[in-house]
Amino acid sequence: xxxxxxxxxxxxxxxxxxxxxxxxxxxxxxxxxxxxxxxxxxxxxxxxxxxxxxxxxxxxxxxxxxxxxxxxxxxxxxxxxxxxxxxxxxxxxxxxxxxxxxxxxxxxxxxxxxxxxxxxxxxxxxxxxxxxxxxxxxxxxxxxxxxxxxxxxxxxxxxxxxxxxxxxxxxxxxxxxxxxxxxxxxxxxxxxxxxxxxxxxxxxxxxxxxxxxxxxxxxxxxxxxxxxxxxx
Amino acid sequence: xxxxxxxxxxxxxxxxxxxxxxxxxxxxxxxxxxxxxxxxxxxxxxxxxxxxxxxxxxxxxxxxxxxxxxxxxxxxxxxxxxxxxxxx
Numbered sequence: 001x002x003x004x005x006x007x008x009x010x011x012x013x014x015x016x017x018x019x020x021x022x023x024x025x026x027x028x029x030x031x032x033x034x035x036x037x038x039x040x041x042x043x044x045x046x047x048x049x050x051x052x053x054x055x056x057x058x059x060x061x062x063x064x065x066x067x068x069x070x071x072x073x074x075x076x077x078x079x080x081x082x083x084x085x086x087x088x089x090x091x092x093x094x095x096x097x098x099x100x101x102x103x104x105x106x107x108x109x110x111x112x113x114x115x116x117x118x119x120x121x122x123x124x125x126x127x128x129x130x131x132x133x134x135x136x137x138x139x140x141x142x143x144x145x146x147x148x149x150x151x152x153x154x155x156x157x158x159x160x161x162x163x164x165x166x167x168x169x170x171x172x173x174x175x176x177x178x179x180x181x182x183x184x185x186x187x188x189x190x191x192x193x194x195x196x197x198x199x200x201x202x203x204x205x206x207x208x209x210x211x212x213x214x215x216x217x218x219x220x221x222x223x224x225x226x227x228x229x230x231x232x
Numbered sequence: 233x234x235x236x237x238x239x240x241x242x243x244x245x246x247x248x249x250x251x252x253x254x255x256x257x258x259x260x261x262x263x264x265x266x267x268x269x270x271x272x273x274x275x276x277x278x279x280x281x282x283x284x285x286x287x288x289x290x291x292x293x294x295x296x297x298x299x300x301x302x303x304x305x306x307x308x309x310x311x312x313x314x315x316x317x318x319x320x
Contacts, residue, residue, distance in 0.1 A: 057272075058300055065297060094300065101302040103241070108248030148245065148303055182246065 001027040001228055004042040006072075008034045008063045013049035013085065013205060020205040021046070025222050034068040043228045044081045044125075045072060047088025049141070049203060059102060059144040060090030069095055081125050081224055082197040086142055089189070089199030098192055098199045099157065100149030102142075106182025110143045113180060114213075115202055117188050118168040121161045124191050126198045128223040135172040136165070136216040138202035140180065145201045147183035147190075157190055164189035164198060233278050235290045237308040239299045240271030274298060277313070286310050 003021045007014045014031060022029040032038065052063035076082060076097065084092040092098040105111055116135035119127050130136065149157070157163050165188040167179045179186040181201070189200030204217030241247050250268035258265050276293065280286045290308055299306040 057298065058304075061297070061300065093302075101300050103245060103303055104248050106246060106248060108252050146246075150302070 001025075001044070001225060002040070002042045003027045003029045003044045003046060004032045004038065005029060005046050005048055006032050006034055006068060007048070008050070008052035008066065008068075008087075008091075010052045010054055011048050011050035011087070013087075013203065016203075017046055017048045017085065017205045020208045020218070020221055024208050024218065032068075034063070034066045038071050038075070041078070042075065042080060044083060044224055045075055047082070047084040047091050048205075049086030049088060052087055052091065055087075055143070058090075058094065059142075060087055060092075060094040063087075063091045064094035072097070076197060079196065081227065083126060083224075084197075084199040085203055085205065086145075086201055089201055090144065092197060092199045097197050098190055099153045100147055100187075100190065102144045102201070103146045103148045104144050105142070105146055105180070107180075110141075111145065111180050112141045113139070115140045115180060115188075116168050116170050116172070116178065117165040117202060118172045118174065119165055120163045121191075123161055124164060124195055124198060125224040125227045126189070126191075126200070126220050127164055128226050129219045130223065131216075131219065135168050135170060136220075137207065137214040138204060138217055139206045139214075140202045141206075142181070142201055145181040145183070147185075147187040147201070149184065154185055154187075157187075160193065162191040162193070162195070163187055164191055164200060165202075233280055233283070233286045233310050234313045235276045235278055235286065235293075235308050235310050237274045237276070237290070237294060237298060237306055238271050239274070239294075239304050239306045240269050241303055242305050245303050272298075278310075283310065 166186040204220040207214035207217030249270045254268040
Protein backbone atom coordinates (compact mmCIF):
# COMPACT_ATOMS: atom_id res chain seq x y z
CA UNK A 1 0.00 0.00 0.00
CA UNK A 2 1.55 3.31 -1.12
CA UNK A 3 0.12 6.44 0.44
CA UNK A 4 0.99 10.10 -0.17
CA UNK A 5 0.05 12.63 2.51
CA UNK A 6 0.06 16.05 0.86
CA UNK A 7 1.39 19.02 2.81
CA UNK A 8 0.08 22.52 2.08
CA UNK A 9 1.31 25.68 3.79
CA UNK A 10 -0.79 25.62 6.97
CA UNK A 11 -1.53 21.90 7.07
CA UNK A 12 -1.24 20.78 10.69
CA UNK A 13 -2.57 17.20 10.79
CA UNK A 14 -0.10 15.97 8.18
CA UNK A 15 2.24 14.29 10.65
CA UNK A 16 -0.60 12.71 12.61
CA UNK A 17 -1.96 11.19 9.43
CA UNK A 18 1.53 10.13 8.31
CA UNK A 19 2.04 8.47 11.70
CA UNK A 20 -1.27 6.60 11.45
CA UNK A 21 -0.60 5.28 7.94
CA UNK A 22 3.10 4.56 8.35
CA UNK A 23 3.56 3.43 11.94
CA UNK A 24 0.15 2.11 12.93
CA UNK A 25 -0.92 0.53 9.65
CA UNK A 26 2.53 -0.15 8.18
CA UNK A 27 1.87 1.40 4.76
CA UNK A 28 4.64 2.88 2.58
CA UNK A 29 3.84 6.50 3.26
CA UNK A 30 5.42 9.70 1.95
CA UNK A 31 4.85 13.30 2.94
CA UNK A 32 4.63 15.31 -0.29
CA UNK A 33 4.97 19.10 -0.43
CA UNK A 34 2.17 20.40 -2.64
CA UNK A 35 4.55 22.12 -5.06
CA UNK A 36 6.62 18.99 -5.63
CA UNK A 37 6.02 16.58 -8.46
CA UNK A 38 4.76 13.10 -7.67
CA UNK A 39 7.83 10.99 -8.41
CA UNK A 40 5.92 7.70 -8.25
CA UNK A 41 2.37 6.50 -8.33
CA UNK A 42 0.34 6.00 -5.18
CA UNK A 43 -2.68 3.88 -4.30
CA UNK A 44 -4.07 6.58 -2.06
CA UNK A 45 -3.51 10.32 -1.82
CA UNK A 46 -4.60 11.80 1.49
CA UNK A 47 -5.21 15.51 2.11
CA UNK A 48 -4.80 16.26 5.83
CA UNK A 49 -6.51 18.72 8.13
CA UNK A 50 -5.22 22.16 9.00
CA UNK A 51 -5.59 25.70 7.77
CA UNK A 52 -4.05 25.72 4.30
CA UNK A 53 -3.19 29.28 3.28
CA UNK A 54 -4.62 30.47 6.60
CA UNK A 55 -8.16 29.67 5.41
CA UNK A 56 -7.91 32.94 3.44
CA UNK A 57 -10.79 33.62 1.05
CA UNK A 58 -12.58 30.39 2.12
CA UNK A 59 -11.33 27.26 3.86
CA UNK A 60 -9.51 25.22 1.21
CA UNK A 61 -10.11 27.73 -1.61
CA UNK A 62 -6.49 28.66 -2.27
CA UNK A 63 -5.08 25.17 -1.77
CA UNK A 64 -7.58 23.97 -4.38
CA UNK A 65 -5.71 26.12 -6.92
CA UNK A 66 -2.31 24.69 -6.01
CA UNK A 67 -0.26 23.08 -8.79
CA UNK A 68 -0.99 19.85 -6.95
CA UNK A 69 -4.58 19.94 -8.21
CA UNK A 70 -3.42 18.73 -11.62
CA UNK A 71 -1.48 15.79 -10.15
CA UNK A 72 -4.47 14.90 -8.00
CA UNK A 73 -6.81 14.92 -10.97
CA UNK A 74 -4.56 12.65 -13.03
CA UNK A 75 -4.26 10.33 -10.01
CA UNK A 76 -8.08 10.17 -9.97
CA UNK A 77 -8.22 9.55 -13.73
CA UNK A 78 -5.78 6.67 -13.26
CA UNK A 79 -8.21 5.12 -10.78
CA UNK A 80 -6.39 6.08 -7.59
CA UNK A 81 -8.14 6.69 -4.27
CA UNK A 82 -8.29 10.07 -2.53
CA UNK A 83 -9.22 10.87 1.06
CA UNK A 84 -9.70 14.40 2.36
CA UNK A 85 -10.01 14.94 6.11
CA UNK A 86 -11.33 18.23 7.52
CA UNK A 87 -9.37 20.90 5.58
CA UNK A 88 -8.68 18.14 3.04
CA UNK A 89 -12.44 17.70 2.60
CA UNK A 90 -12.81 21.47 2.19
CA UNK A 91 -10.08 21.46 -0.47
CA UNK A 92 -11.76 18.61 -2.39
CA UNK A 93 -15.11 20.44 -2.49
CA UNK A 94 -13.35 23.63 -3.57
CA UNK A 95 -11.66 21.61 -6.36
CA UNK A 96 -15.15 20.39 -7.31
CA UNK A 97 -13.85 16.84 -6.97
CA UNK A 98 -16.56 16.33 -4.34
CA UNK A 99 -20.01 17.96 -4.46
CA UNK A 100 -21.25 20.63 -2.06
CA UNK A 101 -19.35 23.05 0.17
CA UNK A 102 -18.31 23.42 3.81
CA UNK A 103 -19.68 26.62 5.32
CA UNK A 104 -19.06 28.30 8.69
CA UNK A 105 -20.43 26.42 11.71
CA UNK A 106 -23.97 27.36 12.73
CA UNK A 107 -22.68 28.62 16.09
CA UNK A 108 -20.14 30.92 14.45
CA UNK A 109 -17.51 29.29 16.64
CA UNK A 110 -14.66 26.90 16.12
CA UNK A 111 -15.81 23.47 17.31
CA UNK A 112 -13.36 21.15 19.04
CA UNK A 113 -15.40 18.27 20.34
CA UNK A 114 -15.90 14.53 20.45
CA UNK A 115 -18.64 13.49 18.04
CA UNK A 116 -20.42 10.29 17.10
CA UNK A 117 -21.01 9.22 13.54
CA UNK A 118 -23.54 6.81 12.11
CA UNK A 119 -22.01 4.95 9.16
CA UNK A 120 -24.48 5.29 6.28
CA UNK A 121 -22.80 2.98 3.77
CA UNK A 122 -20.18 0.23 3.84
CA UNK A 123 -19.75 0.48 0.08
CA UNK A 124 -16.60 2.60 0.15
CA UNK A 125 -12.83 2.33 0.58
CA UNK A 126 -13.22 4.31 3.80
CA UNK A 127 -16.07 2.48 5.53
CA UNK A 128 -15.74 -1.10 4.26
CA UNK A 129 -14.38 -2.35 7.60
CA UNK A 130 -16.21 0.16 9.81
CA UNK A 131 -18.66 -1.17 12.39
CA UNK A 132 -22.21 -0.75 11.13
CA UNK A 133 -24.06 -1.72 14.31
CA UNK A 134 -22.90 1.19 16.50
CA UNK A 135 -21.82 4.82 16.23
CA UNK A 136 -18.17 5.70 15.63
CA UNK A 137 -16.43 7.87 18.19
CA UNK A 138 -14.23 10.55 16.57
CA UNK A 139 -12.97 14.08 17.13
CA UNK A 140 -14.27 17.10 15.24
CA UNK A 141 -12.13 20.26 15.02
CA UNK A 142 -13.22 22.87 12.52
CA UNK A 143 -14.62 26.36 11.99
CA UNK A 144 -16.20 25.75 8.58
CA UNK A 145 -17.64 22.28 8.96
CA UNK A 146 -21.29 22.72 8.03
CA UNK A 147 -21.93 20.68 4.91
CA UNK A 148 -24.10 22.41 2.32
CA UNK A 149 -25.33 21.39 -1.12
CA UNK A 150 -28.42 22.19 -3.16
CA UNK A 151 -31.47 19.96 -2.81
CA UNK A 152 -30.89 18.05 -6.06
CA UNK A 153 -27.33 17.22 -5.01
CA UNK A 154 -28.47 15.96 -1.60
CA UNK A 155 -31.12 13.75 -3.24
CA UNK A 156 -28.58 12.42 -5.71
CA UNK A 157 -26.12 11.62 -2.91
CA UNK A 158 -28.86 9.76 -1.07
CA UNK A 159 -30.12 7.90 -4.13
CA UNK A 160 -26.61 6.85 -5.12
CA UNK A 161 -25.64 5.76 -1.59
CA UNK A 162 -22.84 8.34 -1.46
CA UNK A 163 -23.35 9.68 2.06
CA UNK A 164 -20.66 8.12 4.22
CA UNK A 165 -21.64 9.35 7.68
CA UNK A 166 -24.15 11.46 9.55
CA UNK A 167 -23.59 13.03 12.96
CA UNK A 168 -25.55 11.08 15.57
CA UNK A 169 -25.83 10.57 19.29
CA UNK A 170 -23.87 7.84 21.10
CA UNK A 171 -26.41 5.24 20.04
CA UNK A 172 -26.34 6.15 16.36
CA UNK A 173 -29.59 8.12 16.42
CA UNK A 174 -29.59 11.30 14.35
CA UNK A 175 -30.54 14.10 16.75
CA UNK A 176 -30.45 17.84 16.10
CA UNK A 177 -28.17 18.43 19.09
CA UNK A 178 -25.66 15.90 17.74
CA UNK A 179 -25.35 17.94 14.56
CA UNK A 180 -22.99 20.42 16.21
CA UNK A 181 -22.00 22.44 13.14
CA UNK A 182 -25.42 22.52 11.48
CA UNK A 183 -24.63 20.37 8.45
CA UNK A 184 -27.45 19.83 6.00
CA UNK A 185 -28.91 16.40 6.70
CA UNK A 186 -26.27 16.09 9.44
CA UNK A 187 -23.89 14.94 6.69
CA UNK A 188 -20.32 14.41 7.95
CA UNK A 189 -18.77 12.77 4.88
CA UNK A 190 -19.50 12.08 1.21
CA UNK A 191 -18.21 10.05 -1.74
CA UNK A 192 -17.61 10.94 -5.39
CA UNK A 193 -19.77 9.34 -8.10
CA UNK A 194 -17.04 6.78 -8.89
CA UNK A 195 -16.71 6.04 -5.14
CA UNK A 196 -12.94 6.63 -5.23
CA UNK A 197 -12.81 10.06 -3.60
CA UNK A 198 -14.02 10.51 -0.04
CA UNK A 199 -14.19 13.51 2.24
CA UNK A 200 -15.05 13.73 5.92
CA UNK A 201 -14.93 16.49 8.55
CA UNK A 202 -14.04 14.53 11.76
CA UNK A 203 -10.51 13.18 12.19
CA UNK A 204 -9.97 9.40 11.94
CA UNK A 205 -6.22 9.84 12.55
CA UNK A 206 -7.00 11.31 15.98
CA UNK A 207 -8.90 8.12 16.86
CA UNK A 208 -6.39 5.51 15.80
CA UNK A 209 -4.80 4.44 19.08
CA UNK A 210 -6.27 3.43 22.44
CA UNK A 211 -4.22 6.19 24.10
CA UNK A 212 -6.22 8.74 22.10
CA UNK A 213 -9.53 7.54 23.51
CA UNK A 214 -10.85 5.76 20.44
CA UNK A 215 -9.62 3.39 17.76
CA UNK A 216 -12.62 3.78 15.48
CA UNK A 217 -10.64 5.89 13.02
CA UNK A 218 -8.23 3.07 12.38
CA UNK A 219 -10.95 0.90 10.83
CA UNK A 220 -11.68 3.77 8.46
CA UNK A 221 -8.07 4.38 7.43
CA UNK A 222 -7.41 0.65 6.90
CA UNK A 223 -10.59 -0.07 4.91
CA UNK A 224 -8.75 0.79 1.70
CA UNK A 225 -6.65 -2.40 2.03
CA UNK A 226 -9.56 -4.47 0.73
CA UNK A 227 -9.51 -2.46 -2.51
CA UNK A 228 -5.81 -2.69 -3.36
CA UNK A 229 -4.61 -6.08 -4.58
CA UNK A 230 -1.61 -7.25 -2.53
CA UNK A 231 -1.91 -4.21 -0.32
CA UNK A 232 0.53 -5.24 2.39
CA UNK B 233 -8.64 48.98 -14.95
CA UNK B 234 -9.54 48.29 -11.37
CA UNK B 235 -12.21 45.72 -10.54
CA UNK B 236 -14.08 46.25 -7.26
CA UNK B 237 -15.72 43.02 -6.22
CA UNK B 238 -17.99 42.03 -3.36
CA UNK B 239 -18.61 38.39 -2.50
CA UNK B 240 -21.23 37.26 -0.02
CA UNK B 241 -23.18 34.17 0.93
CA UNK B 242 -26.26 33.50 -1.18
CA UNK B 243 -29.65 34.32 0.22
CA UNK B 244 -30.95 31.47 2.36
CA UNK B 245 -27.51 30.32 3.48
CA UNK B 246 -26.92 30.89 7.16
CA UNK B 247 -24.41 33.66 7.89
CA UNK B 248 -23.34 33.14 11.53
CA UNK B 249 -21.03 36.18 11.45
CA UNK B 250 -23.90 38.38 10.23
CA UNK B 251 -26.22 36.95 12.90
CA UNK B 252 -23.68 37.73 15.64
CA UNK B 253 -23.26 41.31 14.40
CA UNK B 254 -27.04 41.72 14.24
CA UNK B 255 -27.42 40.61 17.87
CA UNK B 256 -24.65 42.86 19.20
CA UNK B 257 -25.70 45.95 17.24
CA UNK B 258 -29.38 45.41 18.12
CA UNK B 259 -28.44 45.27 21.83
CA UNK B 260 -26.22 48.33 21.52
CA UNK B 261 -28.85 50.47 19.79
CA UNK B 262 -31.81 49.04 21.65
CA UNK B 263 -33.64 48.47 18.39
CA UNK B 264 -34.32 45.51 16.13
CA UNK B 265 -32.37 45.07 12.92
CA UNK B 266 -33.16 43.01 9.85
CA UNK B 267 -30.80 40.51 8.28
CA UNK B 268 -27.09 41.32 8.47
CA UNK B 269 -24.98 39.74 5.75
CA UNK B 270 -21.19 39.85 5.84
CA UNK B 271 -19.18 39.76 2.66
CA UNK B 272 -15.70 40.37 1.34
CA UNK B 273 -14.59 43.37 -0.69
CA UNK B 274 -11.74 42.78 -3.10
CA UNK B 275 -9.91 45.15 -5.45
CA UNK B 276 -7.89 43.86 -8.35
CA UNK B 277 -5.76 45.89 -10.72
CA UNK B 278 -6.41 43.96 -13.92
CA UNK B 279 -3.58 45.59 -15.94
CA UNK B 280 -6.05 45.69 -18.81
CA UNK B 281 -7.49 48.70 -20.67
CA UNK B 282 -10.11 47.00 -22.84
CA UNK B 283 -13.40 46.86 -20.92
CA UNK B 284 -14.80 43.76 -22.63
CA UNK B 285 -11.58 41.88 -21.92
CA UNK B 286 -11.55 43.19 -18.35
CA UNK B 287 -15.09 41.89 -17.77
CA UNK B 288 -14.29 38.51 -19.21
CA UNK B 289 -11.19 38.29 -17.04
CA UNK B 290 -12.93 39.33 -13.84
CA UNK B 291 -15.77 36.87 -14.35
CA UNK B 292 -13.30 34.10 -14.86
CA UNK B 293 -11.50 35.10 -11.67
CA UNK B 294 -14.75 35.32 -9.69
CA UNK B 295 -16.14 32.00 -10.93
CA UNK B 296 -12.91 30.10 -10.44
CA UNK B 297 -11.50 31.67 -7.33
CA UNK B 298 -13.14 34.50 -5.46
CA UNK B 299 -16.64 33.03 -5.10
CA UNK B 300 -17.73 29.47 -4.52
CA UNK B 301 -20.86 29.22 -6.71
CA UNK B 302 -22.31 26.55 -4.40
CA UNK B 303 -22.73 29.00 -1.54
CA UNK B 304 -21.71 32.48 -2.67
CA UNK B 305 -22.64 35.21 -5.14
CA UNK B 306 -20.53 38.07 -6.41
CA UNK B 307 -20.98 41.54 -7.86
CA UNK B 308 -18.37 43.76 -9.35
CA UNK B 309 -17.78 47.03 -11.09
CA UNK B 310 -14.84 48.21 -13.09
CA UNK B 311 -13.32 51.69 -13.28
CA UNK B 312 -10.06 53.34 -14.23
CA UNK B 313 -8.89 53.64 -10.64
CA UNK B 314 -10.19 57.16 -10.04
CA UNK B 315 -13.27 55.94 -8.19
CA UNK B 316 -11.74 55.56 -4.72
CA UNK B 317 -13.66 58.50 -3.26
CA UNK B 318 -17.00 56.99 -4.23
CA UNK B 319 -16.44 54.35 -1.56
CA UNK B 320 -15.99 56.73 1.34
